[in-house]
Amino acid sequence: MPKLLQHPRCKDFYFSPLSHGPLTLAYVTISSKYNHKLSLHVKKTLKNIRKCSFYKAIDLITYISNIFERNYLLQILYSAVTYTENNHSSNLLKLWIDDIYIKKIPKSNNFIQSSNSNLNSNYYIIIILGFEYKELPTKKEPVW
Structure with missing residues (x-):
């Protein structure tokens, strides 16, 4: 039985080197504005859902107690995954969150001054989704 190797980018995936050809990885960056x-x-x-598979990330987010934030x-994650499935033909089982960060x-x-600095800034949640796909077979040219 072949030994399972850990995926090079996601800590939740394992694969057999005999069953796969070369891994073809692609990434999609999605940005979402957060007003609060x-x-x-x-x-x-x-921070904990970095390098996790999509299903593990959903499981971790469901533990957030604030209903609005959860x-x-x-909604952001489901929209991002739907986008990658529809436009990049990604497989939901081979999808992970490569990186996620907040940009302030x-x-x-500048004319409106406020005592609270949080009101003077916007937050953006930036998600980099990684997915693995198989390249389409190329049609060989006939010799003659």
């Missing part, structure tokens, strides 16, 4: 302040629990959860993050961008209106 993120709690520490959400930030910690987002539903928003689930200050608002451009």
